Structure formats: structure tokens, C-alpha cells
Amino acid sequence: MAKVTPGEYVNQVRAEARKVxxxxxxxxxxxxxxxxxxxxxLAAFFFGVDAFFNKIVQLLLGLLA
Incomplete structure (x- = not known):
């Protein structure tokens, strides 16, 4: 890998920044x-999925009690 002086590095960075x-x-x-x-x-979707699985878990836990 070739060594680059700080001045060359700054010039290369400026040249690349101009291309943005x-x-x-x-x-x-x-x-x-x-x-x-x-x-x-996505927040609404994941809220719905979470609520659905919460009901299933609550139902299954209710069967054990």
C-alpha cells in the first residue's frame, strides 16, 4: 500500500467531496x-402482532391456573 502524505490526503478528500x-x-x-x-x-403492525401473542400467552397461562 502506497504511503500518502497529509497534503495529498487532504487533496484527495477534497476531490472526492466535490463528486458528492x-x-x-x-x-x-x-x-x-x-x-x-x-x-x-411498522409500529402499528408490530403492536398488533405483540397484542395477538400476548392474548395467546394469557389464554395458555389461564388454562394452567
Whole structure:
């Protein structure tokens, strides 16, 4: 592996940083809204699954008592 001086390293980092394409404000807002929607849907789904299994466990424990 070739050794790189600190100056060359900084130049390489700047060159790579110039290649980055940042998302527009609209893309960022749209993506954030989609993440919130999906998070809410998944939270509701897992809440329902958890409640379902809780009822099953309570029923099975009730049979033992």
C-alpha cells in the first residue's frame, strides 16, 4: 500500500467531496415523510402482532391456573 502524505490526503478528500451529489430539499422532505409513514405502519403492525401473542400467552397461562 502506497504511503500518502497529509497534503495529498487532504487533496484527495477534497476531490472526492466535490463528486458528492447532495439531494434537493424536496427529495429530502419526501424521503423523510416516507420514513415517517413506514415507521408508523411498522409500529402499528408490530403492536398488533405483540397484542395477538400476548392474548395467546394469557389464554395458555389461564388454562394452567
Amino acid at each position: 451529489v447532495w439531494p434537493t430539499r424536496k427529495e429530502t422532505v419526501t424521503t423523510a415523510i416516507m420514513v415517517l409513514i413506514m415507521t408508523t405502519i
